[in-house]
Amino acid sequence: MAADAGLDLSLPQQLTVILLCALTALVSHMALAVFNDGVRPFMLDFIHGRTTRSATTAVSFGLSAGFIFGLGAPMALSSGVLNPWLLFLPTDILGLLAPKKWLAPLLGAGWGAVVVFGLNGANEVAHDLPVDFLTAMQQMSTPILFLFTLFPVLAITKQFGRAWGAAAGVVELALVVLTMKVWPNMFAGALAMAVGVLLLIGLAVRRDLVQRKADREARAKAGRAAGSGGGEGAEAGARAEAAAPAPPEDDPMASLFTSSAARLRRYLPLFMVLGAGVCVLAQMHIFGGGEATSFLIAKGHISEAAQVDFYRFFGFLPLIATTALASGAYGIAGFTLVYPIGYLMPNPVLAAIAGAAVFALEILALSSIGKVLGKLPSVRDSSEHLRNAIGESLRLAILFGSLMAANAMGAGLGILIVGGLYLLNEAMGRPVVRMAAAPAAVLVGGVLLNVLHWLDLFTPLKS
Template identity: 75%
Template sequence: MSSAALDFSLTQQLTVTGLCALSAFIAHRALAVFNDGVRPFLLDFVQGRTTRGATTAVSFGLSAGFVFGLGAPMALSTGVLNPWLLFLPTDVLGLLAPRKWLAPVLGGAWGAVVVLGLDGANGLAHELPVDFLTAMRRMSTPILFLFALFPVLAVTRQFGRPLGAVAGVLELALTVLTMKLWPQMFAGSLAMAAGVLMLIGLAVARDLRRRRAERAEQKEAEAEAGAEARAEARAEARAEARAEAGASTPQAGPPGDDLMASLFSASAARLRRHLPLFMLLGAGVAVLAQSHVLGGGEATSFLIAKGDYTEAAQVDFYRAFGFLPLIATTALASGAYGIAGFTFVYPIGYLMPNPALAALAGAAVFAAEVLALSAIGRLLGRLPAVRDSSEQLRAAITDALQLAILFGSLLAAEAMGGGLGIMVVGGLWLLNEAMGRPVVRMAAAPAAVIASGVLLNLLYWLDLFTPVTG
């Protein structure tokens, strides 16, 4: 892997600063946030049922662990920025700002801190006797290869152990084949593709079987019941509906469905009214991805650091399917979109040949996503198995990454401190678990590596520890 240098060009510095300013402004307007857990709370804020301070507190509580425990360590160890480091703080700063003009100022200031401060921190850390940032690069192999197994977990959970075993054998065979025939390619690329396609194929087949069964049952019921019986049933149903809701207030459907449809329609219309802002946001994210200083995920950051841009695009493309239903439904329910949209803007940006085309592509992707949001919501409602597959993918990604990051962090601990490093990092992780996870599990292990690195350097200066050689 190349050196994890965070020395950005002036253009890249200005792009990061401008994008952070824009994302903070959009968060201030409650039009979009990056944290999926914060988005559902924005509806109450937009409708005046909660205060800006309370919403900011929720955002900070759900984001701080990811920023300092995952975003910063990943950026320092790979030399590639990530959305947790850039956009989670701008969520908080944008919501915190009491004035519209102050939000982009605070967001831009955070972007400047990132691009100007990280390089200095990176250089200082590499001068320490115990170089824990270099050790953290040992995380790359577990993250890349264990991440590739997430489709196997999703297939197993949704469709059972036999099909899960088939997916596992298929991925293993394709990984071995890729390593043998195409050693220059990331070995998990074809395996992930096959696993995701298998999952989607099984889900679509289940939905099609369900719809055929429903149509067959409907035809059978219609054949058994005569026209007169059907008419009487409809008349009785209408009479009951009028009796419950009042004859003077006719309804076309269940009140809850009408209310939800009205809410979704209003949310989609709110987002469409601000389409130019979203197009500008999409252009900025795509340009930053095209410059290969921004990665959309943990595995992606390491792939970009190695120069494997095509594989990085593939990984983030598959990842997007796991989060699309969550982002779509929370956006329609709250009227707030995602800072990275459905995240398809990342892989598109990686593959663009120049910033101008990346900006155009990013703007077009965001425009298409926002305009299609209502249709996507209706489609997901008609395909429950596909929607469940996305939820299974998202959960499998989280589980695979939690194991990979923990295992990689222990490898990093061994590299910088031998058994003592493993003891400290593993002990901090276990302590976090015993205390009820004040630091979210995925961020706890990288945070423990950095804390362990600081402790080992202190022990070295006290002449109580000798750094591991090699």
């Protein structure tokens, strides 16, 4: 894996990270985009001057700190691949924190420099310790990759019931076994995830089509019933049917969505530069858009990584679109479609062109996407179930992988420390978010085991 060779980046890669961090801090300062989906709804009050920069910064820090230090840093150190929690959540905070526009990109560039130069040093120091907890954390890759495969099954079960969920589970298991047997060089979950997501989308579209047909028949039946009541009843029924679908002209949400989309379109060139930068970073294969993606890229499974992040795109599109239209602030990675496109691009020039084009299309189509999502309720619900299923599968996978890492670095004592820290975090009301609590516990546990070794109270396991 990449972590075995350290986190050495070439000069072009270092410059790309630093410049992109500077750019993301600038757009955050301008309240044009943030990476944290939880922060985006708060941006509306900031844009309209109803809250202060310092208050918005505090919200961003509170919602992001756990992910930065508990998930972003451990994932980067264990996989050897950078991730958006490590790069873009800090630039959200630094951009909002900067009191002056010119200072924001300087702070962002400074963070990028810390990442590209400091992370490699931390990696080398950690690998030289008696208890090498970074190598142990690579144990997380197997449960993350394989349990992540089940997210379509969870989404189908939640939305369409146990029968469909059980059928999807059997199909995915059979496809995983088939892939391992017939195509051993392919990531075993790739085909299974593809079929699961297609089944979910197919079921959602089918439900929407059936519901539309039922609605049309109901309206036709109501019209016939009104017509049988006489001329006046027919005329009244026709007037009611014609008037029913017309939305109110003074709809406040429609007005807000229109103004937010127009605000983002005014900065289209800047967004195109942002899209180009994110896509180029992905093309360099030093960056992964998610937990599973990071380990796939570290293992050299680039096409499978693109596949995984393509599914994330479906899960997060409705959330990003609606929060962007409601707040006037977009996502740093847009709808995240630039990730899989970037992985597959043959060179940085084509990646930059593709990323700029994708962001331009996303910004220009934002209002239309919002309207389409409003007409496909089941598909919109599927995206929410997909997003929740991704979170649930990864939470279990990360916890299980963290315990495997604890066992690798300290056997029973390691499990006691890491599991105990995770349970303590739960008992204290989760001051560290659940997704990040287990990897953070591994880092703390690794430090404690090294301290115990130096006190001659613990003998590291032989590798």
